[in-house]
Amino acid sequence: MITQDPDLGILAARLLFSLQREVFARLAERGHGEVSPRHGAILAYLDAGGVRATxxxxxxGRHKQIVGRLVDELEALGYVERRPDPADRRxxxxxxxxxxxxxxxxxxxxIADIERRHAGTIGEPAxxxxxxxxxxxxxxxxxxQDESGPAPG
Amino acid sequence: MITQDPDLGILAARLLFSLQREVFARLAERGHGEVSPRHGAILAYLDAGGVRATxxxxxxGRHKQIVGRLVDELEALGYVERRPDPADRRxxxxxxxxxxxxxxxxxxxxIADIERRHAGTIGEPAxxxxxxxxxxxxxxxxxxQDESGPAPG
DNA sequence: TGTGATAGTCACATTTCGGTACTATTGTCG
DNA sequence: CGACAATAGTACCGAAATGTGACTATCACA
Structure with missing residues (x-):
């Protein structure tokens, strides 16, 4: 429970949030400072061929209303666009x-850079x-929920 | 980016949130249904000897105002109490x-049970x-921030 | 053709969060 | 010893994020 022997939740939280911090900080340096970790839930699953909101x-793991709002924001920022699905007019x-x-x-x-760094820390095979x-x-x-809430005790 | 080859952020998010979900669901079954994952950031670091809010x-990784509020809630629920620090009257x-x-x-x-299950899945040494x-x-x-925000893209 | 289910959106209330300001106390430096 | 900067904690308030219920359009199936 203490920093000495952190439980799995603490480890997972550290892993996720340190990654988020670094990824979005470095994205900001590269002209993508307007997207926040919140948008990550969408950005991480985008596909060039298009993905449905559902x-x-x-x-x-988010509600569709929230996805809709995040897509609104990303659309306003010019990161995505909505196109009708030819297979389903809804x-x-x-x-x-x-x-x-x-x-x-x-x-x-x-992320690849970060992963290389980790591989360097503990070794490629590990x-x-x-x-x-x-x-x-x-x-x-x-x-x-996929993207928020504190670490378990 | 796709489920097939998820990036490290997705893996970390899945690990954290699936753990949170299970831990708090099972805590609820054991009479601790009033604490939410939000409180985890505090609960995870409690120590019988007492820890300062700072x-x-x-x-x-949270702001001290938020910690104060979470401690308020946990205090109202009877999980913690505030005692003066003999070493510093502030x-x-x-x-x-x-x-x-x-x-x-x-x-x-x-958590130990979950970890045993994982160990069973991939093997103890792994x-x-x-x-x-x-x-x-x-x-x-x-x-x-330690405990919130979506997965990176 | 009619019925239930699904995709997406709107609008509202609630919760949660972050910044500023403030008091009390400590430590430090002259 | 006395002034001053720094720290621990709290209160207040506006902003941001989330969740719920309801609604339309379309689909799937009987």
């Missing part, structure tokens, strides 16, 4: 713009195994 | 009550190494 809500596809794709490329680079272990443990997208 | 703010120690200690014991059990790797990578408490 699917984004499912993946990110639905709209959230598609990244050129700026959105640029953000995605930068975010990928930054890092590769960490990644595999995390993927095995966290099977599917978190269903409840 | 220290809790530093550990959890400061107060946040000390867990018997109920707070009970919550801590339950939370520890639940899980032990996962834990070591996480501790090595996440050196000190997250400085910025």
């Amino acid at each position: 699917e984004l809500a499912r993946l990110s 639905a709209k596809l959230v598609v990244p713009t050129e700026r959105g794709l640029d953000q995605q490329r930068h975010a990928d680079e930054i 890092y590769a195994q960490l990644r595999r272990a995390l993927m095995a443990i966290t099977g599917e997208p978190a269903a409840g | 220290e809790l703010a530093r550990l959890s 400061a107060k120690l946040v000390v867990p009550t018997e109920r707070g200690l009970d919550q801590q014991r339950h939370a520890d059990e639940i 899980y032990a190494q996962l834990r070591r790797a996480l501790m090595a990578i996440t050196g000190e408490p997250a400085a910025g």
